[in-house]
Amino acid sequence: MDAEISLTVDGARHRLTVDTRTTVLDTLRERLGNTSPKKGCDHGQCGACTVLLDGERTLACLALAVAHDGAELITADGLAAEGELHPVQQAFLEQDAYQCGYCTPGQICSAVGMLQEIDRGWPSHVTEDLTAEPELSHDEVAERMSGNLCRCAAYANIVPAVQQAGGRRS
Amino acid sequence: MKPFTYARPTSVAEAVRDVAAEPGAVFLAGGTNLVDQLKLGVARPDLVVDVRRLTSREITDSDGGGLRLGAATTNSEVAADRRVRERYPVLAQALLAGATGQLRNQATTGGNPLQRTRCVYFQDVTTPCNKRDPGSGCSAVGGYTRYHAVLGVEPVQPDPDAPGTCIATHPSDMAVALAALDAQVQVLGPDGARTVPFPDLHRLPGDDPSRDTVLAHGELITAIDLPALPPGTRSGYRKVRDRASYAFALVSVAATLDVADGVVDDVRIALGGVAHKPWRAARAEEALRGRPATVGSFRLAAEAELVDAAPQPGIDDGNGFKVPLLARTLVATLRDLTPGD
Ligand SMILES: Cc1cc2nc3c(=O)[nH]c(=O)nc-3n(C[C@H](O)[C@H](O)[C@H](O)COP(=O)(O)OP(=O)(O)OC[C@H]3O[C@@H](n4cnc5c(N)ncnc54)[C@H](O)[C@@H]3O)c2cc1C
Ligand code: SF4
Ligand code: FES
Ligand code: FES
Numbered sequence: 001m002d003a004e005i006s007l008t009v010d011g012a013r014h015r016l017t018v019d020t021r022t023t024v025l026d027t028l029r030e031r032l033g034n035t036s037p038k039k040g041c042d043h044g045q046c047g048a049c050t051v052l053l054d055g056e057r058t059l060a061c062l063a064l065a066v067a068h069d070g071a072e073l074i075t076a077d078g079l080a081a082e083g084e085l086h087p088v089q090q091a092f093l094e095q096d097a098y099q100c101g102y103c104t105p106g107q108i109c110s111a112v113g114m115l116q117e118i119d120r121g122w123p124s125h126v127t128e129d130l131t132a133e134p135e136l137s138h139d140e141v142a143e144r145m146s147g148n149l150c151r152c153a154a155y156a157n158i159v160p161a162v163q164q165a166g167g168r169r170s
Numbered sequence: 171m172k173p174f175t176y177a178r179p180t181s182v183a184e185a186v187r188d189v190a191a192e193p194g195a196v197f198l199a200g201g202t203n204l205v206d207q208l209k210l211g212v213a214r215p216d217l218v219v220d221v222r223r224l225t226s227r228e229i230t231d232s233d234g235g236g237l238r239l240g241a242a243t244t245n246s247e248v249a250a251d252r253r254v255r256e257r258y259p260v261l262a263q264a265l266l267a268g269a270t271g272q273l274r275n276q277a278t279t280g281g282n283p284l285q286r287t288r289c290v291y292f293q294d295v296t297t298p299c300n301k302r303d304p305g306s307g308c309s310a311v312g313g314y315t316r317y318h319a320v321l322g323v324e325p326v327q328p329d330p331d332a333p334g335t336c337i338a339t340h341p342s343d344m345a346v347a348l349a350a351l352d353a354q355v356q357v358l359g360p361d362g363a364r365t366v367p368f369p370d371l372h373r374l375p376g377d378d379p380s381r382d383t384v385l386a387h388g389e390l391i392t393a394i395d396l397p398a399l400p401p402g403t404r405s406g407y408r409k410v411r412d413r414a415s416y417a418f419a420l421v422s423v424a425a426t427l428d429v430a431d432g433v434v435d436d437v438r439i440a441l442g443g444v445a446h447k448p449w450r451a452a453r454a455e456e457a458l459r460g461r462p463a464t465v466g467s468f469r470l471a472a473e474a475e476l477v478d479a480a481p482q483p484g485i486d487d488g489n490g491f492k493v494p495l496l497a498r499t500l501v502a503t504l505r506d507l508t509p510g511d
Contacts, residue, residue, distance in 0.1 A: 143415055
């Protein structure tokens with residue numbers, strides 16, 4: 001069955017007809033030619049498909065496009081819209097936070113969403129005092145980024161990159 | 171993936187009518203479990219009725235000091251809510267110990283307790299499974315049982331060919347906390363609304379492992395109510411898993427504890443990762459009420475709860491490790507909640 005939907009992706013609005021079975025990930029990659037979100041597992045287990053959906057980090061492989069009619073999506077591609085790198089992207093470059101780069105767009109979108117969550121004071125599994133302001137410690141970053149697997153195990157540089165980007169915010 | 175019709179009705183009543191009228195219909199919320207099952211071929215609906223934008227996305231104070239969680243609130247929103255963090259740490263901790271930041275942003279209060287088992291055979295449509303394909307048998311018996319039940323299962327190895335056999339566990343962390351909190355589930359069905367006490371929501375396999383809960387086809391969760399805890403009650407959640415993050419529980423314990431003058435006044439305990447449902451540890455609670463809040467009492471309570479535990483043999487030595495692990499996790503959880511510790 002087909003459905004007509006509209007999606008705003010990286011600022012551009014698209015109207016399209018999709019099969020109801022199509023995920024947001026396949027819509028982005030196969031229909032709109034935006035290959036920055038990657039398909040690692042297609043089952044919610046790796047984080048490579050992470051995008052910002054209505055502002056929140058989300059797994060595009062577990063979201064049906066038809067269920068997100070009208071949504072605003074931002075992909076890693078759109079974070080550098082004017083060709084100028086987002087602070088998180090810049091920090092990944094400076095800290096050499098990748099090897100093959102396959103997981104990187106998902107890591108970057110996840111980090112952007114996660115830093116917002118920290119700004120709002122959201123706790124994590126490793127936050128000792130649930131009611132205190134969370135810190136951007138190594139353990140906090142590692143836990144909050146645990147949904148993004150890196151097959152090259154660049155974790156040792158991803159954590160400092162996220163901390164650096166987080167520290168630059170004011 | 172099998173084709174399906176997608177519908178987004180304009181009211182919850184209409185959504186309930188639509189699903190009730192169509193045997194092959196399912197509700198969709200965050201989709202983090204259902205979409206995965208559609209891909210795996212485990213769920214093969216004809217009609218998918220999206221309720222995510224229909225049920226409430228608010229957390230409201232209720233009379234008597236409790237909270238009402240609308241079914242569409244996300245797991246992230248509930249875990250981050252100040253009132254939840256202050257008054258129900260067990261729930262915030264359980265949510266934060268589950269899945270990942272991305273998944274919690276999508277997963278909902280209505281969908282999380284209704285997620286289905288992660289039994290590897292249930293998820294593999296090429297293997298017999300009484301839950302997925304009633305009467306086909308249970309592939310888990312004597313197989314990969316590391317994530318399977320030790321409570322509420324037969325003491326001797328169950329018959330893999332019997333239609334009632336299922337040794338799966340319920341995977342939700344949130345549900346374990348809700349069972350310990352005596353939460354109340356608000357349900358809307360084709361015949362009207364009803365309230366189900368959370369500890370009664372999930373069922374043991376009985377003679378029909380295909381049914382995880384007591385909800386009838388077409389019944390929708392509209393909200394979950396958290397009753398107020400007695401003043402001075404502490405609560406917490408402890409989860410043991412194969413890696414530090416992003417893994418389902420091997421065992422977990424949710425507990426609330428109220429101690430007065432060194433004696434247990436009130437205690438509520440639910441166990442996760444060990445049964446077909448979040449396991450309310452009634453025997454342990456009974457063994458603790460009125461007893462001194464000491465590690466010795468906690469050990470006896472764990473023993474009382476686990477007398478009927480039935481480890482399941484299987485590859486890699488089965489799941490016998492869960493019994494002592496569960497006892498130690500229960501003791502540690504209660505010890506952490508004991509004042510002056
Ligand atoms: C890789 C991975 C790791 C995970 N790790 C964990 C973990 O460690 N701990 C944990 O607890 N969970 C974990 N999860 C599971 C996750 O928490 C659930 O998938 C999620 O909570 C389901 O909520 P949802 O809103 O997305 O439900 P959906 O997928 O939309 O629905 C789930 C089920 O509930 C039904 N349903 C939904 N809403 C309602 C309603 N209001 N009334 C009646 N029926 C309804 C649907 O028909 C469906 O059968 C993990 C998931 C993944 C993919
Ligand atoms: S344990 Fe239950 S879910 Fe797993 S194969 Fe057996 S019947 Fe199916
Ligand atoms: S592709 Fe979505 S989580 Fe792996
Ligand atoms: S950089 Fe290769 S998978 Fe992460």
